[in-house]
Amino acid sequence: MKNRVKRNHWYEGITEAIQMYIPGNKVYRTIQARRARTGTLFILPLIIGFLLFMVRPLYLSFIMSLSKVVVVEGTMSRFNISLNILGKNLIVPFGNYNYAFVSDPDFNKLLVDEIGRMAINTIATLVMSFVIAVILNQNFKGRTVCRIIFFLPVILSSGVLPGIEKQNAYFNLMTSISDAVEKSSGVDLSRSLQNLLSVSGVAQEVFDVIFKMIDSIYDIVMASGIQIIVFLTGLQSISPSLYEAAEVEGCSAWESFWKITFPMVSPLLLVNCIYTIIDFFMKNDNTVMEHINTLMYGTQMDFGAASAESWIYFGVALVFIGISTFIITRAVKSYE
Amino acid sequence: MSKNNTVFIGESKSFRERNRRSNGYLLKHTAGQITISIVRALLMFGLCFMIIQPLITRFSVSLMAAEDIYDSTIRLLPRNVTLDNYRIVAELTSMPQSMINTAWISLVMSLCQIVSTTLVAYGFARFEFPLKKFWFACVVVLIIIPPQTIQTALFMSFTHFDILGIFKATTGSDINLRSSLIPYTAMCLTCMGLKDGLYIYMLRQYFRSVPVSLEEAAYVDGCGTMHTFLKIMLPDAVPTIASCFLFSFVWQWTDLFYTRNFISGYKIYSRELSNITSIMGKYFARNATENVTVPLGRQMQLIGIGVFICCVPLIILYAFTQKTFVQSLAMTGSKE
Numbered sequence: 321m322k323n324r325v326k327r328n329h330w331y332e333g334i335t336e337a338i339q340m341y342i343p344g345n346k347v348y349r350t351i352q353a354r355r356a357r358t359g360t361l362f363i364l365p366l367i368i369g370f371l372l373f374m375v376r377p378l379y380l381s382f383i384m385s386l387s388k389v390v391v392v393e394g395t396m397s398r399f400n401i402s403l404n405i406l407g408k409n410l411i412v413p414f415g416n417y418n419y420a421f422v423s424d425p426d427f428n429k430l431l432v433d434e435i436g437r438m439a440i441n442t443i444a445t446l447v448m449s450f451v452i453a454v455i456l457n458q459n460f461k462g463r464t465v466c467r468i469i470f471f472l473p474v475i476l477s478s479g480v481l482p483g484i485e486k487q488n489a490y491f492n493l494m495t496s497i498s499d500a501v502e503k504s505s506g507v508d509l510s511r512s513l514q515n516l517l518s519v520s521g522v523a524q525e526v527f528d529v530i531f532k533m534i535d536s537i538y539d540i541v542m543a544s545g546i547q548i549i550v551f552l553t554g555l556q557s558i559s560p561s562l563y564e565a566a567e568v569e570g571c572s573a574w575e576s577f578w579k580i581t582f583p584m585v586s587p588l589l590l591v592n593c594i595y596t597i598i599d600f601f602m603k604n605d606n607t608v609m610e611h612i613n614t615l616m617y618g619t620q621m622d623f624g625a626a627s628a629e630s631w632i633y634f635g636v637a638l639v640f641i642g643i644s645t646f647i648i649t650r651a652v653k654s655y656e
Numbered sequence: 657m658s659k660n661n662t663v664f665i666g667e668s669k670s671f672r673e674r675n676r677r678s679n680g681y682l683l684k685h686t687a688g689q690i691t692i693s694i695v696r697a698l699l700m701f702g703l704c705f706m707i708i709q710p711l712i713t714r715f716s717v718s719l720m721a722a723e724d725i726y727d728s729t730i731r732l733l734p735r736n737v738t739l740d741n742y743r744i745v746a747e748l749t750s751m752p753q754s755m756i757n758t759a760w761i762s763l764v765m766s767l768c769q770i771v772s773t774t775l776v777a778y779g780f781a782r783f784e785f786p787l788k789k790f791w792f793a794c795v796v797v798l799i800i801i802p803p804q805t806i807q808t809a810l811f812m813s814f815t816h817f818d819i820l821g822i823f824k825a826t827t828g829s830d831i832n833l834r835s836s837l838i839p840y841t842a843m844c845l846t847c848m849g850l851k852d853g854l855y856i857y858m859l860r861q862y863f864r865s866v867p868v869s870l871e872e873a874a875y876v877d878g879c880g881t882m883h884t885f886l887k888i889m890l891p892d893a894v895p896t897i898a899s900c901f902l903f904s905f906v907w908q909w910t911d912l913f914y915t916r917n918f919i920s921g922y923k924i925y926s927r928e929l930s931n932i933t934s935i936m937g938k939y940f941a942r943n944a945t946e947n948v949t950v951p952l953g954r955q956m957q958l959i960g961i962g963v964f965i966c967c968v969p970l971i972i973l974y975a976f977t978q979k980t981f982v983q984s985l986a987m988t989g990s991k992e
Contacts, residue, residue, distance in 0.1 A: 337786035352784070358881045359783025363791055365772040366856070369846025370794050376813060377806030378797075452703070455696055462700075468975050469704045472711070474903070475970045480912040480926040481963055538706055546903065550858070553899060591861055594799075595854065602802050609802065630802060637800050 385627035386413040416628030427629055430607045431636065434600075438640070441540065442596045444533045449544035449592065453551035454581070467552075473545035543599065547592045554585040586652045593644050601637045608633055711967070714960040718742070725953045745961045748935050749928035758909060758925040759969075761837070766904035768844035773852055774897055777859030778885060782871070798853030803913055811917055814839045840918040850907055850914055855900045862896040863889065902977060906970050929962045 339347035340356045347353055360367075420427050456467055476482070533540065558580065566576040603609065612633070616626035675682045713732070717725070718741055720734035727735070745751075780792060843849050847856065866889065874884040890897075915924045928935075933955060 340786065355783055356785035359779050359785040359788070362779025362783065363776045363785075365845060366776045366791060366795065366847045369772075369843065369848040370791075370798075372846065373810065373843055373848045374794070374798070374806070377809035378801070380809040381806060455700065458696070460693065460696060464978070466700050466704060467978055468971065469707055471974050471978065472707050472967075472971065475906055475910065475967050475974075476707075476710075478907050478910045480910055480930050481966065541703060541707060549899060553895065587861065587865070591858060594857075598799055598854075601800075634801060638796075641796075641800065 381627045382631065384623050385416050385631050387624055388415065389623040416624045417632065419625050420629045420632055424625070424629070426611055427608075430611055431633070434606060434608050435636065435640070438597060438600045440529060440533065441536075441543065441600055442593060442644075444536075444540050445544045445547060445596045446589065446592060448537075448540050449547035450551055450585075452544070453548050453555055454577075456548070456552055457555040470548050471545060473542045474549070475545075477542045477545065543596070546595060546599075550588055550592055550595075551585060554588040555581065558584045583652075586648075589652065590645060590648045593648055594641055597640055597644060598637065601633070711964065714964050717957050718961045718964060720957070722954060725957055741957065741961055742965075744939070745932075745958055745965065748932055748939055748958070749925060749962060749965075750923055754923040754925045754928050755969075757922050761919065761922065761924065762905055762908040765840065765844045765849060765908050766901055768841060769847075769849045769852055769855065769904050770897060770901045772845050772847050773855040773900070774859055774890075774893070776847055777856045778863050778889065780856070780860045781863030782868075795853050795856050798848070799851075799857065800853075807913075807917060814918065836921060837919060840914060843918070849904075850911055851904070855904065858900060859893070859896060862893060866892065898977070902974065905973070909970060910966065925966060929959075929966060932959060932962050 336347055337356075339345050340353040341360075342348060452470060456463065456470065562580050562584075563576055566580060571579065600606070601609075608629075612626050612629050615622050615629065671682070716732050716734060719737050719739070720730070721736040721738045721740070724730050724734050724736055776795075780788070780795070840849070844852075847853075870888055871884050874888045879887065910926055912926050912930055915927050916930075920927075936955060936958060
């Protein structure tokens with residue numbers, strides 16, 4: 321299917337593409353055209369859905385991000401500001417974006433914080449879920465029970481459930497009290513370990529990060545339900561005969577882990593990494609999301625600024641997904 | 657079988673003797689195995705306990721009578737065991753009806769989602785067609801865009817539903833589809849439902865990993881595209897599809913966002929659960945005339961029961977399905 325005819329003009333590709341769908345010409349009868357039509361039929365639901373339900377809302381939200389929206393009066397007008405670009409004063413409708421980056425007191429800080437937490441959490445979640453999946457894939461007593469229990473986070477951290485208790489004022493009170501009690505009286509094991517290790521002169525920052533991870537291990541396990549299952553299905557699909565052959569050739573378990581298990585599951589690493597990043601960005605208790613929501617539905621009702629901030633947020637998420645895809649596909653390729 | 661005189665290593669000999677024969681390898685091996693299983697057991701126990709501890713607490717608290725909650729001598733085991741709380745929560749969430757609605761709506765929606773996403777994923781994995789990159793970018797947008805961004809616009813378009821002004825022209829008014837199931841079913845059928853982008857991505861990743869030679873063989877033997885898809889690709893994909901179905905069912909079950917916005921005409925458990933605090937006040941006000949504000953501990957207890965009830969069917973479902981879907985995966989692996 322790769323042997324395309326060399327094109328002389330840029331528009332020939334487009335005409336060819338259109339001809340694929342119109343009967344009665346030479347291109348229509350080719351096998352490529354037939355495959356293309358079948359493929360288009362297969363993804364037709366997506367095309368219809370996207371055009372019907374996605375385009376207009378996306379367009380509206382983009383327009384809103386460029387305008388000053390007054391909800392009470394129901395008016396919308398361009399939010400213009402003049403910017404100095406390359407020595408010229410240009411009038412651009414980026415007032416809301418300007419607000420998000422310059423005037424909004426919290427947005428920048430929250431965004432940077434979230435990105436930092438996201439980076440650490442993603443790595444921790446991936447490692448954690450991979451280790452757990454490898455363990456769950458081994459044969460031991462009570463494996464079924466363990467698998468069921470490790471599925472619980474998928475349920476417990478989905479939809480209405482995590483929010484319902486957090487929104488309760490009493491719950492917040494309780495957690496703050498228990499935190500305070502723990503800090504004042506209880507022995508904070510990781511804290512004392514941390515002191516011990518940092519006294520002995522090992523790099524402070526590294527340990528800070530690691531101990532932060534250990535402290536938030538509950539959150540990490542709660543966030544890694546899906547990833548464990550995805551890794552587990554990947555591990556299950558590795559043929560046992562591969563391990564047998566490796567063992568016959570004298571591979572140790574350690575070697576066959578790195579030479580068989582890891583390369584075989586590494587494609588799933590990408591899926592999981594992307595999922596983790598998105599899950600982290602979209603979580604309801606994410607501070608940036610909260611900020612956007614209060615901006616939109618709080619007292620300010622500033623739809624314009626909220627839309628602009630969510631577009632910025634969307635862009636940032638996209639950039640991070642791009643970066644991680646790039647890194648992981650490179651790393652995975654080196655194994656093949 | 658008759659035994660011959662040859663003595664194999666490890667047959668009817670003491671451990672010490674066998675160890676001597678293997679030059680100490682056996683002892684090393686056994687010790688290693690035992691250490692690994694102890695470490696594994698500790699790790700699994702700790703993590704599992706961490707996950708189910710909140711559920712256990714919730715369960716024991718749920719059995720407590722109102723006076724037990726404030727008794728500081730009672731920690732885990734209730735003194736006055738009562739099932740009355742369950743009755744109250746069931747009434748608060750209009751139980752049998754809301755649960756039945758949740759069950760069949762989740763089932764129908766996740767079936768719609770899985771059918772459409774499987775088709776689209778196969779289209780993306782195997783066919784070359786014009787604008788393929790663009791449509792896949794749309795899938796990525798679907799995954800990444802927070803539904804909150806497009807919520808308002810979608811909401812409006814369903815309240816005043818119209819296709820190109822046809823209804824307004826014929827009947828004189830647009831239709832309010834907000835309380836019916838139609839818009840959400842349409843969204844699920846066209847891959848715009850809850851987390852549909854993710855399912856497309858996961859299934860596409862799976863279909864891409866299946867060797868093309870399988871399909872080519874089918875084509876050579878005279879199979880049509882649809883036939884090949886149904887007879888060759890689908891049977892192997894069943895475990896992956898099943899896990900996607902399970903995810904979508906679980907997320908649909910606990911989802912609040914879509915149910916609140918698009919299926920407000922039906923009593924859905926998750927929505928009832930999110931309103932439980934406000935209903936609680938009314939409920940207790942009706943029964944006992946003087947006390948309207950429900951004490952916070954009691955509130956927490958009832959909410960905990962609500963969450964518990966929400967999880968139990970899903971846990972049971974997973975307990976039954978996990979064996980089939982995880983083990984059938986192992987079978988697909990041994991084919992190649």
